[in-house]
Every structure is written in structure tokens, then in C-alpha cells.
Amino acid sequence: MAAAPRPVLADDLPAQADYESLKVAAEWYAVLQDAETGPRQRAAWQRWLDARPEHSRAWAHVEAVSRRFALFRADGEREAAEKAVQVASRRAPSRRQAAGRVLALGGVGILGWLSWRLTPLPAVVTAWRSDYATGIGEQRDILLADDTRVWLNTRSAIDVHFNQDRRLVTLASGEILIETGRDARQRPFFVDTRFGRLQALGTRFTVRQTEDDVLLAVYDGQVRIQNLAGRAAVVRAGEQMRFTADGISAAAPADPAREAWSRGVILAENLSLADLIAELGRYHAGYMGVDPRVAGLRVVGRYPANDRDRTLAMLERDLPIRVQRTLPWWVTLEPR
Structure with missing residues (x-):
């Protein structure tokens, strides 16, 4: 069986089938949305549906995936929600203020706002409870009280806890870039993750947290890792390490791509097409899949993270592929 393409919207979606089944399912979905579809076509769809698990x-x-878009098929409603949330995001540094503005969306409503964000419920709850958060395709640049700058990547959330003894940022989800400020009181700066704690030693670094591990890449200074098992390591400028609750990997060269996103760029340096599309999918709602026949093509270049159509056009121009848009929210890359 061919390897399944990696989904953009995972977490709470049903398990995927093989690539060909997904492709045909999307095509059938498009057919059945046509008002002129008759009993014969529906019977053929039912036979296909029953043929294999x-x-x-x-x-x-x-x-x-379709249900995620059901409430926002009307362009005006989606634009109103997007504009309202963007205004709230720019004006509301605290979650209390954000709550007031989202409640004021009126006709769009809480349910509509959540559907527009298109995040799984646990991620929505995490973001709602956090001091700062971003949705799909959103990035934020925050200046903390000690002049530390924190950039939040797409679908990320943090809490900030400063007191007389320490400065602490808790990464609830996603990815951040931190440039620590000079603290007059010389309080230590920590970042808590689900698998352990980081201590910044006057530095610039990124932290990306997934269900499986945490990736730390250091671009200036040093960062100390201590995971939940008590194992420790120091990561120096130009290095990166992955760690879990009970293990820490060997040091590797820091990936420039893990910093490039703060400038709105996806940096591909001999990246597979499948991995590039998986990264692009983090910034966009909907589904993007890659035919296994072209998934291993190597890609080199700089691509705009928040302009999916432009990135796909660049790939279609430079690689032997074509972009198939079965539905507005269902895109696959196939051999040309």
C-alpha cells in the first residue's frame, strides 16, 4: 500500500486511508455536492464506499475536513470573522481583553470564531487559556516587560510568569523564537515545555514542541536543557538538540529554517516535497496531500509561508508536478 500523505489538519480527524482512496473520496465528495447528481451516481458512490474499509x-x-468549513462557506461571513479576530489580536495583549472582543463578534458568534480558527478543540482550549496565542497562519511579535522579544509561530500558545526571582515562559503548544532581554535584576530566564525546562544564558533560540519531542535550536549564546528525567545538556550557538521526557539527542548543526519562519519564510535546503508541504500546511486551513510518486522530490528555495497559492505556483513551475484542486479546501500535488 502506498504511504499516506501527511495531513494538514490532524489531531482529531479520523485515521487516513491510502493516498488513492483519499483522492477518490475527495472526487466523490465534489460530485455529490452537485445538485444535479442523480440516483445512479449515488448508487455508484455507495458501491465504492462499501467496497473496502x-x-x-x-x-x-x-x-x-469539510465540516471545518461548513460555517464559513459564505465569503462575507468568513471575512467578517477574520477581520474581527485580527482587530482583537492587535489590540488585546491579555486573554481577558481578548475574551471581551470575541464575545462582541455578534452574528459570527463563538462557534463561528472557533470554526474559523480550524483548530482541534484541545488546542482551542489551550490557546483560550494562554496569555498569548496564534491561530493557523498567524504570527505574533511580543515585547515582554524585561525587553525580551518572543515571536509566536502559527498555532502556538504561551504563558508568561515573571516574579522577583525568575522569568518564566511556558510553551503550551507550537513554536517560538526568543531573544532574551538584559534584566536589571539579573533574574534567570526559563522556558518550560511538556518534556523539560530550558534555561537561557543570554541568547537567541527557537523551541518547537510536538506530541513526540521538543526541538531546541540556538543561534546566539547558550541554552541549558534539563528534561523530566533529570538529564541535562548545554546547547551552544549554531547547534540544535531534540529531547523527550527521558532522553536528549546528540548535538547537530542548527537548522536555519527554524528561525526563518519569523520572517514569514519557509526555507527548504534539500527538503523532500512531502516535508515541505507538511510545513506549508501548518500555516493554512484545509488539506494538502502529496502523491507518493513525487513525495521524495528534493526541494531547494525560499517560500512564502502565508501565501499558499504563490508557493504552489513556484513548485509547479520548478518541479515535474501539477497542483490538483479537487475542492477549494482539498489540494494534492501529483506527477505532471
Whole structure:
């Protein structure tokens, strides 16, 4: 069986089937949305659906992605929600202020706002409870009280806890870039993650947290890792390490791509097409898949993270692929 393409919207979606089943399921979905679809076509769809378990899984996946867009098929409603949330994001440094502004969205409502963000419920709850958070495709640049700058990447959330003895940022989800400020009281600066604590030693570094591990890349100064098992390591400028609750990897050269996102760039240095599309998918709602026949193509270049169409056009120009848009929110890359 061919390897399944990596989904953009994971977490709470049904398990994926193989690539071909997903492709056909999306095509059937488009057909069945046509008001002129008759009983014969629906019967053919039902026969396809019942033929293999993979077809049912693929159909469930397509339906789940579709439901994320159900409340915002009207352009005016989606634009109103987007504009309102963007205004709230610019004006509201605290979660209390953000709550007031989101409640004031009126006709769009809480349910509509959550659907526009298109994040799984646990991630929405995490973001709602956090001091600072971003949605899909959103990035924020925050200046903390000690002149530390924190950039939040797409779908990220942090809490900030400063007191007389220490400065602490807790990464609830996603990815951040930190440039520590000079603290007059010389309080230590920590970053807490689900797998351990980092201590910054006058530095610039990124932290990316996933379900499986944390990736720390240091670009200036040093950062000390101590994971939940008590193991420790120091990561120096130009190095990166991954760690889990009970292990720390060997040092590797710091990946420039892990800093480039703060400038709105996806940096590909001999990256596979599948990995590039997975990274691009972090910034956009919907589904993007890659045919296994072209998934291993190597890509080199700089791509705009928040302009999916431009990035896909650049890839289509430079690689032997074509972009197939089965539905507005379902895109696949296939051999030309």
C-alpha cells in the first residue's frame, strides 16, 4: 500500500486511508455536492464506499475536513470573522481583553470564531487559556516587560510568569523564537515545555514542541536543557538538540529554517516535497496531500509561508508536478 500523505489538519480527524482512496473520496465528495447528481451516481458512490474499509476511512476524513468549513462557506461571513479576530489580536495583549472582543463578534458568534480558527478543540482550549496565542497562519511579535522579544509561530500558545526571582515562559503548544532581554535584576530566564525546562544564558533560540519531542535550536549564546528525567545538556550557538521526557539527542548543526519562519519564510535546503508541504500546511486551513510518486522530490528555495497559492505556483513551475484542486479546501500535488 502506498504511504499516506501527511495531513494538514490532524489531531482529531479520523485515521487516513491510502493516498488513492483519499483522492477518490475527495472526487466523490465534489460530485455529490452537485445538485444535479442523480440516483445512479449515488448508487455508484455507495458501491465504492462499501467496497473496502480504506474507502470508508477516506470518506470519513474528507467529511471531517469539510465540516471545518461548513460555517464559513459564505465569503462575507468568513471575512467578517477574520477581520474581527485580527482587530482583537492587535489590540488585546491579555486573554481577558481578548475574551471581551470575541464575545462582541455578534452574528459570527463563538462557534463561528472557533470554526474559523480550524483548530482541534484541545488546542482551542489551550490557546483560550494562554496569555498569548496564534491561530493557523498567524504570527505574533511580543515585547515582554524585561525587553525580551518572543515571536509566536502559527498555532502556538504561551504563558508568561515573571516574579522577583525568575522569568518564566511556558510553551503550551507550537513554536517560538526568543531573544532574551538584559534584566536589571539579573533574574534567570526559563522556558518550560511538556518534556523539560530550558534555561537561557543570554541568547537567541527557537523551541518547537510536538506530541513526540521538543526541538531546541540556538543561534546566539547558550541554552541549558534539563528534561523530566533529570538529564541535562548545554546547547551552544549554531547547534540544535531534540529531547523527550527521558532522553536528549546528540548535538547537530542548527537548522536555519527554524528561525526563518519569523520572517514569514519557509526555507527548504534539500527538503523532500512531502516535508515541505507538511510545513506549508501548518500555516493554512484545509488539506494538502502529496502523491507518493513525487513525495521524495528534493526541494531547494525560499517560500512564502502565508501565501499558499504563490508557493504552489513556484513548485509547479520548478518541479515535474501539477497542483490538483479537487475542492477549494482539498489540494494534492501529483506527477505532471
